Amino acid sequence: MNDCPVPKRSYDAVVLGHGSGGRLTSDLIEGVFLPQLGHVRAPLEDQALLELGAAGRRLAFTTDSFVVRPLFFPGGDIGKLAVHGTVNDLAVGGAVPRFLSAAFILEEGLPLEDLGRIVRSMRDACAEAGVDLVTGDTKVVERGKGDGVFITTSGVGVVPEGRALSIAGARPGDVVLVSGPVGDHGIAILSVREGLELETDLVSDSASLHDLCAAVLEVCPETRLMRDPTRGGLAGTLCDIARGSRVGVRISEPAIPVRSEVRAACELLGLDPLHVACEGRLVAVVPPERAEATLDAMRAHPKGCAGAIIGEIAAEDAGLVVLTSSFGSMRVVSPLLGEQLPRIC
Secondary structure (H helix, E strand, C coil): CCCCCCCCCCCCCCCHHHHCCCHHHHHHHHHHHHHHCCCCCCCCCCCEEEEEHHHCEEEEEEEEEECCCCCEECCEEHHHHHHHHHHHHHHCCCCEEEEEEEEEEEECCCCHHHHHHHHHHHHHHHHHHCCEEEEEEEEEECCCCCCCEEEEEEEEEEECCCCCCCCCCCCCCCEEEECCCCCHHHHHHHHHHHCCCCCCCCCCCCCCCHHHHHHHHHHCCCCCEEECCCCCHHHHHHHHHHHHHCCEEEEEHHHCCCCHHHHHHHHHHCCCHHHCCCCCCCEEEECHHHHHHHHHHHHCCCCCCCCEEEEEEECCCCCCEEEECCCCCEEEECCCCCCCCCCCC
């Protein structure tokens, strides 16, 4: 019988796992980028907070690249995804998204009809999120060198006075909420890529979370932190919270919303839905006395109507995420080492 190779932690060249949002991504950031970019400050958020002089005005700034395959998938496309991903990175930091830029790497041979469809999708997503795409760039590479189109977007938002959310903000006793079923985006893409026949027409959850974030912050200004669980899925986000806040995170498997078709596809393929990326879900950590009111606000919003309380923050087991299963057993949830589903965002 052949042995199944265990992913390594040390490589001489970049591998797909370095883009997983898991341990290898952290290794790349901590081993290559941070030592050379010494001005970068911890903790690492989804956006950088920029102070503007003595007036106390603050801007949030973020940038992201999108290399999804296929370019068009149920519920969205690479253009819509690029806008949503950048808007969400600003919104979960408490910022009001305002302006975006977009840089396109186009492959020779990309049909102009497809490019036009992607650009129109970006236009509509910007209008829905209330942001302006104000600048950009275009480059073209030879046929076979670019896989259709890659998009890099950057975003700027305004952070209201007194608002301070951080991955280091969780406190023992706080409650963890998620706005809806996890794993939809990754499985929707995989169903097209691999030709899976699902019982229902599953679509990506890709959406701008600016309005849902605003609804949460309106009812709970004391919100400790918010995150959108993209690469690495819900598990990766919770592991980031445990490490960033130096706390334990305890979650209940039965409480985590997962669609039956997503669960079935994951069981068929040997995947864990907790590690499958979302693109329109919000994870929020709030004080216990505000948990029910925050959940009510989530459920009152169209993008959070299936929201749920999934766990709590603990002083014990700092840095670890511990899941209690449907059967009462417990296990540690770790970030992915390799790449479970490449090229999904």
